[in-house]
Amino acid sequence: MAVQEATSCSESKEKTNSCCSSNQSLEQSCCSDNEIDFTPKDEVVEYRIYGMDCPSCGLTIEKGLRKLEHIKDVKVNYNTAKLQLVRQDGANMIGVEDEVQKFGFRIKPLKQIEDVKEYLIEGMDCGSCAKSIENHLNTIEGVNSVIVNFSTGKMKVEHDNSVDEIILQVSKIGFKASLLSKASPSPKPAKNKEGTTIIITSGLLIALGMMGAFAEVSFYLTTLLYATAMVISGYKPVKSAYYSIKSRSLDMNVLMSAAAIGAALIGEWVEGAMVVWLFALGTTLQNISLEKTRNSIRNLMNLSPSEAWVKEGSQLVKKIVENVSIGEVIIVKPGDKIPLDGEILKGESSINQAPITGESIPVDKEVGDTVYAGTINENGSLEVRVTKIVEDTAIAKIIHLVEEAQEQRAPTQDFIDKFANVYTPFVFILALLTMVFPPIVGLGTWDDWFYRGLELLVVACPCALVISTPVAIVSAIGNAAKNGVLIKGGTFLEKSGAINAIAFDKTGTLTEGKPKVSEVKALNMPEEEFLSIALTLESYSAHPIAQTIVNYATEKGITSKEGELFKNLVGKGIQATLDGVTYYAGNARLFEEMNLPLGEAQTIVQEMQQKGRTVVIISNQQEMLGIISVADTVRPSTVQALSGLKKVGVHQVVMLTGDNEGTAKMISKEASVSRYFAELLPEDKVDVIKKLQNEGHKVAMVGDGINDAPALASADLGIAMGGAGTDTAMETADIVLMADNLEKLPHTIKLSQKVLKIIKQNIWFSIIVKLIALILIFPGLLTLWLAVLSDTGAAVLVILNALRLLKVESDNQ
Template sequence: MNDEKEKDDSCCTNKGCSSELPKKPKELKFKKSLDLHVSPAKPATDACCADDSCSATSSNETVLEKLSETAGKLGGYSRESVKQKGNARTYLIEGMDCGSCAMTIENHLKSHAVVKQVSVHFAAGKMTIEHDNSVEDIIKEVSKAGFKAALMSNRRTGEAKLDKSSMNAVVLSGVLLMCGFIGSYTGVSSLLINALYAISIVLVGYKPARSAYYAVKSRSLDMNVLMTAAVIGAAAIGEWFEGATVVWLFALGNIFQSRSIEKTRNSLRGLIDLAPPEAYVKRDEQLVRTPVEEISVGDVIVVKPGDKIPLDGAVISGDSSVNQAPITGESIPVDKHAGDTVYAGTINEHGSLEIRVTKLVEDTTISRIIHLVEEAQEQKAPTEAFVDKFARIYTPIVLLLALGVMVLPPLAGTGSWGDWFYKGLELLVVACPCALVISTPVAIVSAIGNAAKNGVLIKGGAFLEAAGRISAVAFDKTGTLTEGKPKVSQVIPEEATQEELLSIAYTLEEYSAHPIAKAVADYVRERGISTASGESFRNLVGKGVAARIGGTEYFAGNLKLFLELHVSLGELETRIQSLQQEGNTIVIVGTASTILGVIAVADQVRESSVRALKGLQHSGIRQVVMLTGDNKGTARKVALQTGVTRYFAELLPEQKVDAIKRLQGEGHRVAMVGDGINDAPALATANLGIAMGGAGTDTAMETADIVLMADNLEKLPHTVKLSRKAIRIIKQNIWFSLMIKAAALILIFPELLTLWIAVISDTGAALIVILNSMRLLRFKGG
């Protein structure tokens, strides 16, 4: 940060800080319906102060109490989200190629008293239903509506297979259609030709007609209803060839659509099949091959080099490198030693590992990712919800128009009944907004699947759209931009050699649990310097530690401790102030009369954070902001190292909320990135909450809108680019669908449109929309 940045209202040095934020307390809604009521912080003209006296005067108790409540609620939410309630079951549904198909199934099942609740999700190809009758009864009812259902197991494998009978029917129907067409030019009896056309219609029109019956019965309109009406109408006016061509093209188009949509729905099958179904369990020094469902927490499993790890656990013996890309998206294998955590579905690359199981198969990280992603695919984005509402209004209106076209002009004497009836049939075929309805959900499912394979968990279409529209990203500093693990940055001996200084410091700090003390002890230990013999250890709360070494009492602590001891700092005082301004925490080592030296400790900036921030700026993010509770000097140093465009320092948790609101007040859509519960208020206030390190944190996986599974930010630019690409593709799909519909409607009245061209325009547009959306599955983010 340079001086100009400081003058730009990002930080202040005066004590009279005041805030321009609203003073009225505002209820803060936490994602997942967890409420936090945050009182405004002490007014401050800026987001940070260099003076210690600048602190919030509003009560912190409200935030802390609510955070405590939130933490309690999170556990309950986590379990409820994974477990099914009562008699609720989930089924895979095959054959849905339009959003209105889902509505038909829903309405049909709701009419049965044994069904308490049902929800069918077109994009995910799934149905969640609570019922009292048998699974077979539900499958039978779904088949009546013209679709196939199968109970979804916890460990399903493989992709949905294309129904071969449907393909055979289409082929045979096409042969009969072609025979009839050729026969009409070779003098064959018109009765025989029409019979061939009729058989062709029945072969591929039976299923749509059955689905149409149940759609009408359940008071919903879908493409099956409109297509069946068009074919019956064409046969009624003697246009058997037109009717047969329409239904054959419709069936062929449905097959291609179903194949494409199933490929999108199956985009996560690779994740599901990552974890092996069996593991080698160590029992009395014997290795027993055991299904993972039969393995309990605490069992010891052995994973050989090259094998996939079957369950989450902790390494108890062995050293190896593990490829964690399936979970975290990290391209570089991670070294694992005794005590380290490993995840199901990751690959053991080198040495053999003995692992103590910590989670059952249904609770592993990979299982939770799959569950949450599938749950996300079922949630409608704002654009999708709008399109669905539009389609529900649009389709009945066009149906009424079609009836009007069939009846009103002939009654007015402006043409024959046959001509206007045919135009009405064309309008019926054009009416179904199939391409428009699937334009959004297929794109969202593809994008969420792509993100999951890259170690990013997006909780739903709404959050995908939000990520594509953000203009500012705010980061917590400690543990997000920095390692969160302080390390020794400088050693300054004064009245002792460096080795003597470090030996005494090691003796004093060795048994302290404070992160700064641990950093000093680790630094000395790595250099092989031994401790001195100490006794009478004392902990000086808020100041440091003391102990007697060789009959002399030594101290290690902060500047405040040595000022109280009245020890002269001499020229070191200026050096210490300079180090503090650069973001270092100072540990002074000495006696009651002499300073032996100074050790500077600082949190280290993550290299991955620097790369991620550059990637965000290249993605068009205008403001990259850092929020921290640290002092101004530390904030400035980290800002210079990472390249953030703005920083807010010396913030309490509720003041981070104020900083987020301030950015929003400036017109930004803000994403907040954090890794701890102390960031919960800011994550909730932001337009988008992003947590990192989700692979090791159940809370992060449940509470944030987007979770970066790896403990770094490198996948954040990919997420932003993917989200923006998804929004562009959704807009392309919507405009393309509307233009095709408009063109088809215009061509009806100059008699340039035929029924079979109308079918091609509808099914063709839907197929193009699906294929365009599937590009998101292969998006690399370059």
């Protein structure tokens, strides 16, 4: 394993107030701290923007937002990461969020707009459904803006009219809407029994019609059976198609309805009946499959119990969690789920934190430790003081962030949607030309080319292609959340799949971040006696290393001696008098200044320092008594995690540290990193990230989300550790490992690579099926019902392929 010599990045460079390397003037509007002017009738709205790494990012956002209607003025402050804008009455604020996300940034309103309500939409099986709902609601008076997310099955509407009116309008276009509340943001949709009944009834009618045709039953009777089946199965899509056309949408309901009605007009009743029946069947199968992906978040919602046992004096009172306040004491019995985040006041137990952190092994907790809502109390009764209300618990924030992540569009999805917006009208126009042009020039009969045109209408529906990406993204984000990894959106999921180099902060990331005694060397006395003197001296020092030695000796059962005249020697050590003899504990510099020769201890000290350890020397005025070495230890999971990363194709594993050469070299060998860079200041870490990027690597940075913020922002992907305990990490990084370890990082990279692979498979499969269908139309080898089957069947197969991502397991499970 080649280990690079320590690289210093302290070359002189011109500093700016941003993390940009360019000397960009901070007087641009994107860094302006001035408040914007507005009139009383205007409204000022503020947002927090995540992901900006230099002032020019703010300038880009400003330019983009100024193009929107009703937005009078925009200011982006890079230093505070705030967007401030003035809108006129009725401006589309949801459109603002969508526009900022297009530039690759995340945005969150600092104050939620009161008129925006969220609804659950049932029955959507394709992105075109979402577009049709949007277009229809935008024609309704009182609706200011609407965004429907097909992936999560949710709709955000800014409206002045009643909730009932919105639900009614959604039902008109063929879908079911229900208002979401804060207490239940992800309810489970009801089973569609009506849809199942329709499929079975119309299917039986078609089967009876076919049997009648073989038995040479009256033509009128079989036609009546087919026509009845068409009405039963086709009523809903035709109704939806009517409102789609009215709102100028060209969705699959329009295409399928036109194909079915056209087939009936030319006397192909069996074809028309099969079209609507297969369409209904395919839609139902798609909905069932899609619900499995959306359930990944609903399952998270079910982790936390809805009620808690609250201690009131000597009584236990059961309350719903929404009514429990901060400071109240709850009782958690063995085997129960913990209802709210809190601090243990009494009791000890093993807590299964897998729902939050993905850890497979329960964690021992005692008085003073933090516990999280949704985790399981394995054994022992606990008294817990509530520290967060239900909306602010770790699990609530995870659910909220995961839902936001699933709503964000990945770059591939944007591209596919743009392609579909061109493809569908193009093939629709081609279908109309196919119906009219060949018969006019005498190339065939009207019926023959009209039928082929109907087939083209069905093929014009890009359902499988449009859902190829979002279903995979939603499945993967749900899988990651279940395994204790919070991925902030499809963009970051795609990025992590392309990562081939990862830089780690050393302290607290690769290592424990807490020094431990690594070696004790007593000279000319028993080790217990030596440790007793060391314990006595270091007990009066507030230095972290001194505390480490005290903890080590205490765990060994060592007792301290009687001491007096303790004196703290700042930067060097401590001295005290024991039984009339003066003793010293400190670094080599202390003994140099006191002219006390180290003697035989000199060699031992040098050997320990070469291993990158911090050395504490114990002595009296006559002789050296011994040496204690202290070192930050590599996490038990580090070596396994880094080995796992190399297995998934990340061959450049780099360590960044501010420590000296010796310590960096030792840790790099223990952790088996590819390269290390030592003696770095925070800004130097940014230079190392850029150096790796200039070498052609796609670089991820792993840190604590706070101290390493500049490097996290500069990397292609920022990954923070320990998100369960720190709100800052959950807010700042692109990906958060909820547990304070690296075990889930290889799983995250493997999952992301699998996502990219499945998205490519889905896209190519969808395109190839469409091409085959198009090719088979003109020789007359494709029937109308086969065209429908190829469309709905391909969509179901694409969804099932994406569902495999829900079953990708971590190697350490």
